[in-house]
């Protein structure tokens with residue numbers, strides 16, 4: 225497939241471009257801080273940039289009338305609503321985490337959440353020093369799955385691709401679930417799966433949970 229990437233010069237943008245090209249897909253369009261790269265109209269747009277770029281992405285998806293996979297974190301509620309409106313015309317996959325491991329993590333949280341009433345519960349997330357948003361979108365997803373108002377601690381250290389730990393403790397024991405992304409490749413693989421998932425869809429709003 226012929227892909228377009230918003231944020232194609234960024235860490236995730238480069239990882240996604242490399243993976244898709246390894247799998248014989250073609251990078252034909254991009255948008256970044258210094259403007260547009262145009263070789264051909266893309267068949268799909270992938271956005272890993274910043275929330276302030278969102279309106280540009282929205283305009284390009286409408287202009288090209290193509291599916292959108294969006295992994296940008298820190299989106300405002302209105303931007304999520306705008307994505308749902310866009311999904312009436314094209315397929316949209318939105319997730320704050322495109323790794324398989326975090327999907328399994330969320331399933332474990334769903335299993336545990338009613339069994340830990342009265343326990344102390346805290347989420348700790350660690351990311352590289354360049355990450356702009358805090359707390360991470362994934363930590364927010366874990367908190368949402370717990371359905372409890374729990375504290376989130378954010379560490380910004382070196383080049384960590386993404387660590388999340390959920391701690392649960394009563395007076396006698398500590399239980400924890402942890403996930404570590406060893407590289408950005410894990411997310412890029414999820415984006416590729418999502419791109420394959422939308423090829424036969426006409427429209428609709430999906431999360432990565434729907435994809436796997």
Ligand code: NAD
Pocket residue numbers: 230231232233234235236237255256257258272273274275276277294295296297298319320321322323357411
């Ligand atoms: P990055 O800073 O390396 O890349 C962001 C890119 O966006 C850069 O190339 C930058 O030049 C571009 N950009 C910034 N402002 C712009 C503007 N005004 N117009 C056009 N382009 C602009 O960041 P990253 O580490 O690649 O992460 C990108 C996003 O993806 C972040 O929101 C991050 O949290 C998110 N992320 C999501 C997942 C996931 O699985 N959903 C995984 C990793 C990262």
